[in-house]
Amino acid sequence: xxxxxxxxxxxxxxxxxxxxxxxxxxxxxxxRQIAGWLFLLPALVIFGxxxxxxxxxxxxxxxxxTNLVDPAQWVGFDNFRAVLDDPLAATAVKNTAIYVGxxxxxxxxxxxxxxxxxxxxxxxxxLYRFLVYLPVVIPPTVAILLWKWFYDPxxxxxxxxxxxxxxxxxxxxxxxxxxxxxxxxxxxxxGMGGAVLIYLAAMAGIPGELYEAAEMDGSGVxxxxxxxxxxxxxxxxxxxxxxxxxxxxxxxxxxxLFTGGGPQNATMTVLLLIFRYAFQNGEYGQAxxxxxxxxxxxxxxxxxxxxxxxxxxxx
Amino acid sequence: MSTPSAFxxxxxxxxxxxxxxxxxTRSIQAATLILLLAxxxxxxxxxxxxxxxxxxxxxxxxxxxxxxxxxxxxxxxAFHELGIGHYLLNTLIVVSGSWxxxxxxxxxxxxxxxxxxxxxxxVVYAMILATMFVPYTVNLVSLFLTIIDVPxxxxxxxxxxxxxxxxxxxxxxxxxxxxQFFDSLPxxxxxAAHVDGCSTRHLLTKIVLPMSRPVLAVxxxxxxxxxxxxxxxxxxxxxxxxxxxxxxxxxxLSGQAPQDQLIAAMVMAAxxxxxxxxxxxxxxxxxxxxxxxxx
Numbered sequence: 001x002x003x004x005x006x007x008x009x010x011x012x013x014x015x016x017x018x019x020x021x022x023x024x025x026x027x028x029x030x031x032r033q034i035a036g037w038l039f040l041l042p043a044l045v046i047f048g049x050x051x052x053x054x055x056x057x058x059x060x061x062x063x064x065x066t067n068l069v070d071p072a073q074w075v076g077f078d079n080f081r082a083v084l085d086d087p088l089a090a091t092a093v094k095n096t097a098i099y100v101g102x103x104x105x106x107x108x109x110x111x112x113x114x115x116x117x118x119x120x121x122x123x124x125x126x127l128y129r130f131l132v133y134l135p136v137v138i139p140p141t142v143a144i145l146l147w148k149w150f151y152d153p154x155x156x157x158x159x160x161x162x163x164x165x166x167x168x169x170x171x172x173x174x175x176x177x178x179x180x181x182x183x184x185x186x187x188x189x190x191g192m193g194g195a196v197l198i199y200l201a202a203m204a205g206i207p208g209e210l211y212e213a214a215e216m217d218g219s220g221v222x223x224x225x226x227x228x229x230x231x232x233x234x235x236x237x238x239x240x241x242x243x244x245x246x247x248x249x250x251x252x253x254x255x256x257l258f259t260g261g262g263p264q265n266a267t268m269t270v271l272l273l274i275f276r277y278a279f280q281n282g283e284y285g286q287a288x289x290x291x292x293x294x295x296x297x298x299x300x301x302x303x304x305x306x307x308x309x310x311x312x313x314x315x
Numbered sequence: 316m317s318t319p320s321a322f323x324x325x326x327x328x329x330x331x332x333x334x335x336x337x338x339x340t341r342s343i344q345a346a347t348l349i350l351l352l353a354x355x356x357x358x359x360x361x362x363x364x365x366x367x368x369x370x371x372x373x374x375x376x377x378x379x380x381x382x383x384x385x386x387x388x389x390x391x392x393a394f395h396e397l398g399i400g401h402y403l404l405n406t407l408i409v410v411s412g413s414w415x416x417x418x419x420x421x422x423x424x425x426x427x428x429x430x431x432x433x434x435x436x437x438v439v440y441a442m443i444l445a446t447m448f449v450p451y452t453v454n455l456v457s458l459f460l461t462i463i464d465v466p467x468x469x470x471x472x473x474x475x476x477x478x479x480x481x482x483x484x485x486x487x488x489x490x491x492x493x494x495q496f497f498d499s500l501p502x503x504x505x506x507a508a509h510v511d512g513c514s515t516r517h518l519l520t521k522i523v524l525p526m527s528r529p530v531l532a533v534x535x536x537x538x539x540x541x542x543x544x545x546x547x548x549x550x551x552x553x554x555x556x557x558x559x560x561x562x563x564x565x566x567x568l569s570g571q572a573p574q575d576q577l578i579a580a581m582v583m584a585a586x587x588x589x590x591x592x593x594x595x596x597x598x599x600x601x602x603x604x605x606x607x608x609x610x
Binding site for chain 1: 324325326327336340343344347348351352354355356358359361362365373374375377378416419420423424426427428431432433434436439442443446448449450452453454455456457458459460461462463465466481482484485487490509515519540543544546547551561562563565566569574577578581584585588589591592593596599600
C-alpha cells in the first residue's frame with residue numbers, strides 16, 4: 001500500500017479487498033500498480049509529447065535562434081530585446097489590453113443580467129436557453145464571415161438598420177477607432193451563451209429559503225439580488241471572470257479573419273503578432289519570447305485570482 | 316411558505332407580486348425573448364436569405380425580409396464547385412479522429428487515476444491539470460515545432476491528420492471530468508470485481524463504462540464541438556489545401572468566391588453543428604451546468 005492510502009481516514013478501509021490473505025493482497029497490489037501505469041500510458045505519451053514538451057521547448061526556444069534546418073543557437077535575451085524594441089509589440093499589447101477591457105465591460109455583466117432574467121422564466125425556459133446558446137455552436141469562421149458582411153459600411157445589415165432610424169453610417173471595421181469595438185461586439189455575441197448557462201445552473205443551486213427569509217425581513221427584489229443572489233454567486237463570478245480574462249487575452253481568430261490586424265494596426269493583438277513573427281517572418285525565437293511574456297502575464301493573473309478567492313472564502 | 320414546485324425559488328421569492336410588479340416582470344421577460352430571437356435566429360435567417368438571393372438584390376435591398384426569387388442552386392454550386400462537400404468530409408475526418416483520441420485518453424487516464432490509483436498518480440494528475448493554465452493557442456509555435464519533428468520517434472506530422480488528432484487528446488479538462496465522475500462510482504463494486512478475479516480491462520469495459528454514459532456523452536460533445544470549431548491549429552498544421560477542414564477552407568475562399576456562393580457554403584458549414592445542438596440540446600445544457608458547478 002502506498003503512503004497515501006495508509007494515511008487515509010478509517011472509512012477508507014472498506015476499499016480494501018475483503019480477503020485477509022496478506023500475500024494475495026500484496027500480489028493484487030503489484031498488479032494494480034502495473035495496471036495503473038499501463039492505463040496512464042496514453043495520457044503520459046499524449047500530454048508528454050503535445051503539452052509538457054512544447055511548454056519546455058517553447059521556454060527554451062525563447063532564448064534560441066533557429067531556422068528549423070540548422071541546429072538552434074543560444075542567444076541569451078536577444079529575442080526578448082528584439083520584441084521589446086519592436087514598436088508593433090507595444091501596439092499589440094495596448095490593443096490586447098483595450099480588447100480585454102472592452103470585452104469585460106460588455107461581455108462580463110451581460111450574461112449575468114441575461115441569466116438573472118432567464119432564471120425567473122417559468123414557461124418556455126428551454127426556448128430561452130436554446131436561443132442564448134445558439135450562437136456558440138456556430139463555427140467561428142462562419143460567424144466572423146457573417147458579421148463581416150453585416151458590418152459592410154455600404155450595404156451591410158447594421159448600417160441599413162441604423163440608417164432606418166437616422167443613425168450612421170458607421171465605418172465599423174474600416175476605422176481604427178471602431179474596429180476593436182466591432183470585434184468585441186461579435187465575440188461577445190458568439191461567446192456569451194456558455195456563461196449564461198453556467199450562471200443559470202449556479203442560480204438554480206441557491207437555496208430558496210435565503211430569498212424567502214430576506215423577503216420576510218422586508219427586503220425588495222433589488223436588495224434580494226444584491227444581498228442574497230450576488231454573494232451566493234461570488235465563486236462562479238470569480239471563476240468566469242478569470243476564464244474570460246484568459247480567453248480574451250488570447251484573441252486571435254477575430255482580428256485574423258475580420259481585419260488581419262488593420263486598419264493601421266488598430267487590431268494587431270499579441271497572439272496575431274506571435275503568429276506573424278513565427279509563420280510570416282520565420283522568427284520562431286521572437287515568437288517564443290513574446291509567448292513567454294504572455295504566459296507570465298497569465299500566471300500572474302491566475303495567482304491574483306487564487307489570492308483573491310482565498311481572501312473571499314475567509315470573509 | 317412556498318409550495319413545492321419543479322422550479323427553484325429565485326430572487327422573486329414567494330412570487331406574491333403586485334399586479335404592477337408582475338406586469339414589469341412579464342415585460343422584461345418578453346423583451347429578453349425578443350432580443351434573444353433577434354440575436355439567435357436573426358443572423359442565421361439573414362445568412363440563409365443571403366444564400367438564396369441574387370447578390371445584386373442583397374446589395375440593393377439589404378433589409379428585404381423575403382428573397383425576391385429564391386434560388387437554391389447556390390447550394391449545389393458551392394457543394395460541387397467550391398468543393399464544400401470535400402471540405403466537410405475533411406472536417407468529419409478531423410472531428411472523428413480527435414474525438415476518438417480525446418475520449419480514449421480521458422477515459423483511460425480517468426480510470427487509472429480514480430480507480431487504480433498507482434503510486435505518484437497524484438503527481439501526474441497535478442501535471443495534467445497544470446496544462447489548463449497554458450492553453451495551447453499560446454503554445455502554437457512550439458507545438459508546431461513539435462509536430463514537424465516529434466521527439467524520440469522523429470517523424471514529421473505536418474500535413475497529416477495525426478497533427479490534429481494527437482494534440483486533441485491533451486485535454487486536461489476532459490480528463491478531470493472523467494476522473495471526477497469515476498470518483499463518484501461506488502468503490503465496493505471494483506473491490507468485489509477484483510476479488511472475483513475480474514481483469515482490469517474488464518473492470519473498465521464491463522463495469523465502469525456502462526455506468527458512465529452521462530460523462531462519456533459530455534466528453535464526446537465537448538470534443539466534437541471543440542474540434543468542429545477549431546481554426547488556428549488546422550490553419551498552422553495543415554497547409555495542403557486538399558486536406559483542410561471547412562473552417563480553414565472558408566477563410567481561404569472568402570476572398571475569391573462569389574458572395575452568394577460563399578454564404579451558401581457558410582450555411583452548409585454551420586448546419587451540422589446546429590442540427591447536433593438541436594438534437595442533443597438537453598445533454599449539452601446539462602453538461603455545461605455540470606461542468607460549471609464542478610469547475
